[in-house]
Amino acid sequence: MNWNLIKLQIVELLDKHKRITTVADQLGLKQPTVSFHMKSMEQELGVGLFYSKAGKVHLTEAGQSLNHYAKKINALAQEAERVVKEFDERGSGHLKIGASYVPGTYVLPSILSGFSKLYPQISISLTIRTSPVIQEMLLNHEIDIGIMSAEPFQWAPLIGETLCEDELVFFFNPKHRLARQANLHPEVLKDVPFILHGQESSTRTMTLKWAKSLGIELKPVMEMDSLEAIKQAVLTGDSVSIISKIAIAKEMQRDELVYREIPQNPFKRYIYFTYNEDRIRSSFFDSFFQYLRDSVQSE
Structure with missing residues (x-):
């Protein structure tokens, strides 16, 4: 079976955009090339992966199963490229942060602003979603760090460091x-x-x-x-x-x-600094964690 990353990127992007023309534009390919890769995947696996409906391309059940792994492999490939490039970027880089609504809206904006002033060479992206979605993004290597409000949890390979109680x-x-x-x-x-x-x-x-x-x-x-x-x-x-x-x-x-x-409430919720222990830490991971912890404790 002759697989390459382009094919897996096509699967993931088709699930997202539903149009071959859009996928071709994003990958810098011609439309017939994308169609060729789609057919070759189906021939190699011996099962239908795609079907057309109302002018859009959808994934079959088999295609959805393949996409589950395609997203993980694509994310790992991007991480590998990031890690290698950091050796030659002299302290610059990109930090992908995911946060649930409370810390993402009311805690992080001022902290990220202060961190950016100290480390202007580091670009930061912040994605705000629910805590379960942030956990999935960490498992799929889509983000470097998760800051989320949650009850105490154990979900290997995710590690959660308590920042403060979220009452x-x-x-x-x-x-x-x-x-x-x-x-x-x-x-x-x-x-x-x-x-x-x-x-x-x-x-x-x-x-x-x-x-x-x-x-x-x-x-x-x-x-x-x-x-x-x-x-x-x-x-x-x-x-x-x-x-x-x-x-x-x-x-x-x-x-x-x-x-x-809340009367007679036995349930506690905390804001966690969360990361995937299987993901290689960037050179500025620890700097951000220390800055975040110091900022939260000083409030």
């Missing part, structure tokens, strides 16, 4: 009737309009685990993927929600929002 709290506007209570009791939360986080949110997962552990049935009136949208809905209405205390720090300083601890 979850109930929050509402200062005029809400719950604001008159110094401490919340579980029974008062049953009939309060509640805003749930999106399906893939770790906050949603912990919220539902907490409610189930106490036998509480929450009263969801809305579901939102955006932290900022949840904050605005709570600011302007009579709903409550659960959020990271870090995410409402500015609003609390301006007395626009108030919070209360």
Whole structure:
């Protein structure tokens, strides 16, 4: 079987873009060359990998299975090229960071700005996704570092270094009737309009685990993927929600929002510095980790 990286790149890019012309442009190939590689892969494997529908190219079930490994191999090839090039770039390089929504939105921007001033030769890219997606990106060697809010986890070959606790709290506007209570009791939360986080949110997962552990049935009136949208809905209405205390720090300083601890909550969440131990560290990995840790601890 005569395989090369171009074929695997074609599989990955077709899954992403669904058009042969787009794939050809991205790889600097002619369209007939891409089509030739597609046919040769199917002939060599003896199974259909692609099919056309409504003017787009899709992967068959077999093609999706191949793409699972194509993405890993392509990422490893890019990493190998990066590692070798760093020997000749005299301290310059690129750092790919993935972060979940709380650290990516409310913690990292100022820290990355400060780090860039100290190391102007290092370019940084930041991708913000949910914690499960960040973990998958680390496993697939798509990023160097993950900064994410999560419950304690063990998932080899991922290593998680705790940066700080990411405390979850109930929050509402200062005029809400719950604001008159110094401490919340579980029974008062049953009939309060509640805003749930999106399906893939770790906050949603912990919220539902907490409610189930106490036998509480929450009263969801809305579901939102955006932290900022949840904050605005709570600011302007009579709903409550659960959020990271870090995410409402500015609003609390301006007395626009108030919070209360989650009653009888046994679940803890932390912000982790996470990496794949199978990925070769760049020359500036440790410098960033130390800067990040010092910045978080000084806040």
